[in-house]
Amino acid sequence: xxxxxxxxxxxxxxxxxxxxxxxxxxxxxxxxxxxxxxxxxxxxxxxxxxxxxxxxxxxxxxxxxxxxxxxxxxxxxxxxxxxxxxxxxxxxxxxxxxxxxxxxxxxxxxxxxxxxxxxxxxxxxxxxxxxxxxxxxxxxxxxxxxxxxxxxxxxxxxxxxxxxxxxxxxxxxxxxxxxxxxxxxxxxxxxxxxxxxxxxxxxxxxxxxxxxxxxxxxxxxxxxxxxxxxxxxxxxxxxxxxxxxxxxxxxxxxxxxxxxxxxxxxxxxxxxxxxxxxxxxxxxxxxxxxxxxxxxxxxxxxxxxxxxxxxxxxxxxxxxxxxxxxxxxxxxxxxxxxxxxxxxxxxxxxxxxxxxxxxxxxxx
Amino acid sequence: xxxxxxxxxxxxxxxxxxxxxxxxxxxxxxxxxxxxxxxxxxxxxxxxxxxxxxxxxxxxxxxxxxxxxxxxxxxxxxxxxxxxxxxxxxxxxxxxxxxxxxxxxxxxxxxxxxxxxxxxxxxxxxxxxxxxxxxxxxxxxxxxxxxxxxxxxxxxxxxxxxxxxxxxxx
Numbered sequence: 128x129x130x131x132x133x134x135x136x137x138x139x140x141x142x143x144x145x146x147x148x149x150x151x152x153x154x155x156x157x158x159x160x161x162x163x164x165x166x167x168x169x170x171x172x173x174x175x176x177x178x179x180x181x182x183x184x185x186x187x188x189x190x191x192x193x194x195x196x197x198x199x200x201x202x203x204x205x206x207x208x209x210x211x212x213x214x215x216x217x218x219x220x221x222x223x224x225x226x227x228x229x230x231x232x233x234x235x236x237x238x239x240x241x242x243x244x245x246x247x248x249x250x251x252x253x254x255x256x257x258x259x260x261x262x263x264x265x266x267x268x269x270x271x272x273x274x275x276x277x278x279x280x281x282x283x284x285x286x287x288x289x290x291x292x293x294x295x296x297x298x299x300x301x302x303x304x305x306x307x308x309x310x311x312x313x314x315x316x317x318x319x320x321x322x323x324x325x326x327x328x329x330x331x332x333x334x335x336x337x338x339x340x341x342x343x344x345x346x347x348x349x350x351x352x353x354x355x356x357x358x359x360x361x362x363x364x365x366x367x368x369x370x371x372x373x374x375x376x377x378x379x380x381x382x383x384x385x386x387x388x389x390x391x392x393x394x395x396x397x398x399x400x401x402x403x404x405x406x407x408x409x410x411x412x413x414x415x416x417x418x419x420x421x422x423x424x425x426x427x428x429x430x431x432x433x434x435x436x437x438x439x440x441x442x443x444x445x446x447x448x449x450x451x452x453x454x455x456x457x458x459x460x461x462x463x464x465x466x467x468x469x470x471x472x473x474x475x476x477x478x479x480x481x482x483x484x485x486x487x488x489x490x491x
Numbered sequence: 492x493x494x495x496x497x498x499x500x501x502x503x504x505x506x507x508x509x510x511x512x513x514x515x516x517x518x519x520x521x522x523x524x525x526x527x528x529x530x531x532x533x534x535x536x537x538x539x540x541x542x543x544x545x546x547x548x549x550x551x552x553x554x555x556x557x558x559x560x561x562x563x564x565x566x567x568x569x570x571x572x573x574x575x576x577x578x579x580x581x582x583x584x585x586x587x588x589x590x591x592x593x594x595x596x597x598x599x600x601x602x603x604x605x606x607x608x609x610x611x612x613x614x615x616x617x618x619x620x621x622x623x624x625x626x627x628x629x630x631x632x633x634x635x636x637x638x639x640x641x642x643x644x645x646x647x648x649x650x651x652x653x654x655x656x657x658x659x660x661x
Contacts, residue, residue, distance in 0.1 A: 196524075226543065228547055228619045231619075238550070238551055239550060245566065249520060
């Protein structure tokens with residue numbers, strides 16, 4: 128509760144303002160343009176200006192829309208995603224409420240997100256909204272399957288659904304807290320104990336290298352889950368005006384956009400926690416050069432918070448940048464390509480990966 | 492009265508109100524939405540009674556899965572055909588008989604159940620592990636049968652969908 132209100136809420140607002148700016152700048156650079164340049168130095172205040180404009184706008188509700196649901200829908204889209212943040216650990220000594228099925232809870236909440244979108248589309252009473260909603264629901268439901276299966280691959284290795292425990296397993300503190308050891312690439316036969324070396328050597332993708340494929344599936348499915356290009360069919364502006372949010376304007380539209388960016392952030396957080404070492408430092412201890420210890424801080428001091436949050440947030444923001452990069456690189460895919468990618472390629476691939484992960488865990 | 496009890500009664504109240512709303516509203520979309528509220532309240536009750544896994548499963552399967560499919564179906568038929576879907580009362584006498592029989596059955600079951608506190612699994616951090624171990628050992632037969640049933644219905648659904656497509660083309 129404390130972390131959610133006093134860390135994630137302000138962080139989310141600042142992050143959204145910066146990421147919208149970053150997205151414009153990155154897209155501009157990729158298309159050989161300059162992007163926003165007028166407001167503030169190098170256009171840095173552009174998003175704040177846009178936000179002020181959005182706040183001033185009139186709150187328009189279409190006459191034929193069903194009023195209560197139309198007003199409620201943006202909140203229903205944002206709130207489930209925001210609840211998801213309450214389960215994330217921030218640093219070794221700043222953990223979320225201890226819930227043995229935290230990961231399961233986050234996915235339940237993410238599945239609930241689609242109801243808000245359906246209500247928004249239905250209440251708008253508009254054909255474009257309706258088509259966008261139908262696409263969005265079909266997309267989110269079908270991509271939840273490869274997403275969950277790829278997360279299961281990581282769970283096979285961690286054997287827990289509690290995010291703080293998963294984080295501890297991927298660093299030097301695992302021995303101290305849980306009395307476990309990590310071996311190089313997760314192969315005990317090599318007999319190289321890297322528990323005290325830490326760094327990237329004990330991240331989940333290095334403890335079980337098969338997980339890198341699971342992460343690729345997770346990343347693709349999470350793009351679809353947050354309605355980002357190349358999976359932005361629900362709001363395909365060239366065919367559907369703006370999809371399910373066509374009728375929304377002003378502050379309500381801003382909340383829907385905030386939800387989209389928050390979803391990007393949430394799936395990036397989960398990806399980092401499950402696959403890329405959570406709040407652990409990427410630098411290993413090498414002999415007397417204690418890079419991992421220097422960049423972790425000692426428990427029960429402020430340094431451990433600072434380093435933990437620094438690593439977790441910077442890795443997550445890197446993932447968000449990857450999502451932006453993908454958005455401005457690939458063209459939007461067709462609806463039939465979308466479903467065949469999910470059902471014919473990603474789902475079977477993730478099922479095979481689960482079997483490989485289970486065998487890796489059992490045999491090595 | 493503790494806060495936990497207060498929330499328990501609030502969830503019960505909202506479950507009751509939403510079910511009543513579901514029965515009496517005419518628009519089928521609103522009925523589906525009240526069903527979601529009802530299912531969420533029930534999952535809140537589960538969560539307050541320390542059955543967090545059951546609560547989350549309730550959200551995943553019913554609120555996030557089944558109800559989304561229902562809404563999806565309503566939207567496809569409702570807005571695209573242009574006619575609003577309204578609920579009408581048909582077969583009132585058979586319906587009344589069935590509901591009275593169902594009510595008596597439930598009352599009977601309620602009276603036969605003893606509500607003394609069962610030996611609950613202690614609140615331990617890994618009770619999800621207990622569920623997993625029990626599903627794969629003590630209750631493995633029902634688990635596998637349910638899995639088989641789901642697989643059969645999945646294949647059946649795929650087959651039915653592909654059959655209609657062929658008929659349309661011919």
